Amino acid sequence: MTDIRPGSVTLKDLAAELGLHPSTVSRILHGKADTARGAAAPVTAERVRDLAKKVGYSPDPQATSLRTRRTHLLGVIVPRLSDLVLAVMYEGIDEAADDANYSTFVMNSRDDTLIQRRKMEIMLSRRVDGLIIGDAHLDGNILDELTERKVPFVLMNRTIAGFASATCDDTLGGALVAQHLWDQGHRDVSIIAGEPYASTGVDRTHGFVSRFRALGGTIPESAIVWSRFDTTGGHTAADSILRGTHRRPSAIFAVNDFAAIGAMGAANSHGLHVGRDLAIVGFNDTSLAAQLPIALSSVRSPMHDIGRVAVKLLLGVLNGDAVESVKLAPVLCVRDSSDFTWEAGQEAVTARQR
Amino acid sequence: MTDIRPGSVTLKDLAAELGLHPSTVSRILHGKADTARGAAAPVTAERVRDLAKKVGYSPDPQATSLRTRRTHLLGVIVPRLSDLVLAVMYEGIDEAADDANYSTFVMNSRDDTLIQRRKMEIMLSRRVDGLIIGDAHLDGNILDELTERKVPFVLMNRTIAGFASATCDDTLGGALVAQHLWDQGHRDVSIIAGEPYASTGVDRTHGFVSRFRALGGTIPESAIVWSRFDTTGGHTAADSILRGTHRRPSAIFAVNDFAAIGAMGAANSHGLHVGRDLAIVGFNDTSLAAQLPIALSSVRSPMHDIGRVAVKLLLGVLNGDAVESVKLAPVLCVRDSSDFTWEAGQEAVTARQR
């Protein structure tokens, strides 16, 4: 590419070199239909472009956005990037933003409303063109404020009624798991439901419960345990489920792979062999699921695409379009952790049906 | 905070409102020793600051950096953010940058030299003040180019001789594992070594081999298998190791937790019980290690701190200081996957000693 640091050569330099006015150069290099029209003679335009390429001219985005009031910057706020799910979504964002010539800031809020606010202010003070919010809380009061302040934004990962969002169809995902576990003969199930303020966990749980009940099953409130989304959260939740004396479920649905992995750990320490004594199904089908010593059944959510769609939606908003929320379809991946026909055969299934 | 979108009120507005000159306001709000000195009367300063707070003034960073030639922006390039190790390091960066009033761009290079270059150019065209490079390849020709172009940068995660870096002491980490496995009685070990262009894997492998040999052990070249850093990479590598007919090691050191998890999966499908038939040790002690059905021994590396240190180093460079590379100390965490005294008792150890 260039052998010099960008910024060393300006529009003015180019103009001087060619004996043109900076504005002419600007129109040639950055104009649209302008160029074809009255901007410059084709031969001049050629000269300009050649020189620009030769000296490695790249426009100063600071100067440009000072003038245009557009930074071509998007802000992304996630609970934590060390959550693989959000990291993958961000990869999708990174890609799509890049394709559209935008750059992104991403910051962690740790799901703390104070930090959320602070990071948002930082992004706005950086003059981002819009925000992608991946850590929306169901009470969502910040969002109203953003709307009032006319900040363009969309939600990702978690959804909230009334705002545009890019998510997985979590309700459907939950339903798929319910159907699967029911088909496998499970009648007594528990749910590790995630944080109550996150639509992901809430919707997955709701989808599961609705379908399970529609099939004729029962799920008492006590079978739903709220938890953090990480491994320790899942471990703790599963522990409390398995410790319960009056009933011990034959299957656990964790709304997140990491919680599921934690649950596997807990099952282990209770002397239960996952996939034989206890079925566990996770959500998101992260790259780990299939590789675990006992492969984890999981609902594959198109995380990467969710990130891409979020960018598309936001660009739509910036463009003044009326955008609609997008719910991408999940797919259930059944593996050893919940496939009772796998080695135990039919007897296990019937045994479980009691 | 403010109830209006940042950017709506400028320095000029403040000045007009107060009957002062913009430059005076600027000096009051952003000056250092200036303020105390001849900038303005204390009472005026007070008035300015009050109004600024009241109307929610926040300086336009684009305008500022256009003038100052400093963006307070740092660029971070990592192989992939969906690698938990890099994600955690980035969290450290995010924090430390925030503390120092910097913002960061982070981009994925997928360890592809072409993308690496492209992302770098994007960051430079955004006029970042400096770069943190988390995906350096040992052949490192881009780095020389950066040096030549006088771009301030530091390395993180991976190190390369001659450049400032923030890393874990990988050589020591490898040595710790060698010592541990030796103490456990293992004499026949294999290494899943990661990508040959990454110093992390190379140094961990080298540290391991050196110590193991110093203790009197032997490690043939064939016992070292290069691989990708993810679970599938580990799976494939372990598979080829375990498939080997002439020797089957009693222990495997994977230079990365994810590779180790993949190796566990492979061991499983070879009918080996990890922790009894085969010891496996990983690296980084990611949050998963301790939660796995069979808890994974791993070398804890201070990933979060590595990110923080990287920022500190880079700020040092920006400040014109001569900075030194920092190697943070690793700690070995022994768990079930390699603790033979755990349940099998002494017999297993001696059996393995042959």
Place this chain on the structure above:
DNA sequence: GCTCACTACCCAATCGTTTGGGTAGTGAGG
């Protein structure tokens, strides 16, 4: 009464682009 040193400000140029509005020069049409 004059100089000197402050104090408390103001002025204007500048950073690199963009953009609405000119304006010389040319050729065609009447």
Place this chain on the structure above:
DNA sequence: CCTCACTACCCAAACGATTGGGTAGTGAGC
């Protein structure tokens, strides 16, 4: 020959902040 419509440019004012260099006004010192 004059007008008109182009073509191919140029001019200058922004955008919002920073910064080196003024300069009135005041009080002290001699």
